[in-house]
Amino acid sequence: MSFILTAEGVVKQFGAFRALDGVDIAVERGKVTLIIGPNGSGKTTFVNVVTGVYKPEAGRVLFYKDGRAVDITGWPPHKVFEAGIVRTFQIPQIFLKLTVLENLLVVARGQRGEGVLPALTRNWVKQEEELAKRAFKILKAVRLEDKWDSPAYLLSAGELKLLELARALMAGAELIILDEPIAGVPIDQAHEVFKTVKEINQTGTTFLVIEHRIDIAFKYVDYVYAMASGRVISKGTPEQVANDPKVKEVYIGG
Ligand code: ADP
Numbered sequence: 001m002s003f004i005l006t007a008e009g010v011v012k013q014f015g016a017f018r019a020l021d022g023v024d025i026a027v028e029r030g031k032v033t034l035i036i037g038p039n040g041s042g043k044t045t046f047v048n049v050v051t052g053v054y055k056p057e058a059g060r061v062l063f064y065k066d067g068r069a070v071d072i073t074g075w076p077p078h079k080v081f082e083a084g085i086v087r088t089f090q091i092p093q094i095f096l097k098l099t100v101l102e103n104l105l106v107v108a109r110g111q112r113g114e115g116v117l118p119a120l121t122r123n124w125v126k127q128e129e130e131l132a133k134r135a136f137k138i139l140k141a142v143r144l145e146d147k148w149d150s151p152a153y154l155l156s157a158g159e160l161k162l163l164e165l166a167r168a169l170m171a172g173a174e175l176i177i178l179d180e181p182i183a184g185v186p187i188d189q190a191h192e193v194f195k196t197v198k199e200i201n202q203t204g205t206t207f208l209v210i211e212h213r214i215d216i217a218f219k220y221v222d223y224v225y226a227m228a229s230g231r232v233i234s235k236g237t238p239e240q241v242a243n244d245p246k247v248k249e250v251y252i253g254g
Pocket residue numbers: 014019037038039040041042043044045046
């Protein structure tokens with residue numbers, strides 16, 4: 001088994017309160033891993049530690065890049081992002097007035113930190129062309145190619161989630177972290193979002209997903225971690241976790 005990210009013994013305290021109490025989570029490369037757990041169980045805090053928003057009091061986070069383990073514990077968010085771990089809302093928000101294509105192009109430009117100067121060079125047009133080509137390939141992958149010229153405000157809730165996904169891909173993500181990707185999305189569109197995640201996953205991008213609607217998410221993910229009170233209480237295939245009495249207890253109160 002090859003991992004893209006491993007977190008070992010992660011502890012995060014807020015004052016005297018331990019939001020994460022020794023968390024071990026490993027994300028397998030090329031798979032979709034899901035973290036579930038009731039509200040307040042530490043899921044977001046865990047993602048915040050991985051993406052550099054919080055420094056843990058103990059434990060470490062390793063990212064496996066180009067065949068070696070890189071200790072990213074405590075790295076600032078922009079460095080984690082540049083390393084290839086992209087959480088969808090790390091990217092500036094979707095600009096509702098811009099078209100779908102423009103929303104992708106701004107991500108790529110922001111990422112390369114370009115100023116005005118390149119616009120004066122002859123390379124610029126060539127670069128723009130390449131970027132647009134890449135953007136179209138990505139839009140095709142998320143099935144938004146027909147909407148490339150629509151302003152983002154015309155998209156449905158599900159399509160906006162797909163656009164967020166496209167933007168993470170455009171940013172060059174190797175590991176995409178999705179925070180409740182189907183929150184507020186109607187059920188048929190929610191399945192579309194997860195189907196697209198799965199398709200993109202099959203072309204090589206790894207996913208770590210936090211999601212509450214496990215009835216939908218469980219159909220599409222490879223591996224599940226269940227958290228409660230800052231700890232991992234169960235892990236395994238969706239079927240194993242769904243049948244774990246410890247998980248049932250937390251969800252239905254035993
Ligand atoms: P989840 O994402 O599973 O709903 P969180 O990671 O958001 O859970 O929260 C875990 C616990 O940590 C909660 O009890 C929450 O109130 C607490 N917590 C999260 N962030 C902070 C913070 N910045 N300061 C104090 N307590 C926090």
